[in-house]
Amino acid sequence: MTHADIIALWPSTADLSALLGVSAQVVRKWKMRDSIPCEYWSPIVADAANRGIDGVSLEALARYATEKSGVCAQAA
Numbered sequence: 001m002t003h004a005d006i007i008a009l010w011p012s013t014a015d016l017s018a019l020l021g022v023s024a025q026v027v028r029k030w031k032m033r034d035s036i037p038c039e040y041w042s043p044i045v046a047d048a049a050n051r052g053i054d055g056v057s058l059e060a061l062a063r064y065a066t067e068k069s070g071v072c073a074q075a076a
Contacts, residue, residue: 001055001056001060001064002034002064003030003031003034003035003036003061003064003065003068004031004032004034006036006044006048006056006060006061007027007030007031007036008031009048009053009056010051012024013027013028013031016044019043019044019047020040020043020044022040034068035065035068035069036061038061038062038065041058041061041062042058044056044061045057045058045061
């Protein structure tokens, strides 16, 4: 699952941006770049669990980041 796929699991970019304290425009840019900064991974994973969204884990986020660029691999 890509980072863009994970972002698409939320009802809207506004929902995810409110959770993370960033603008919806920032979340849209992450989706376009297919890259979520690692400092936001933990709240995304926690909110996914609360919403019953499967497949969103620190491991999944780190695995894709590593495959894509090697950034944040230590977070897994």
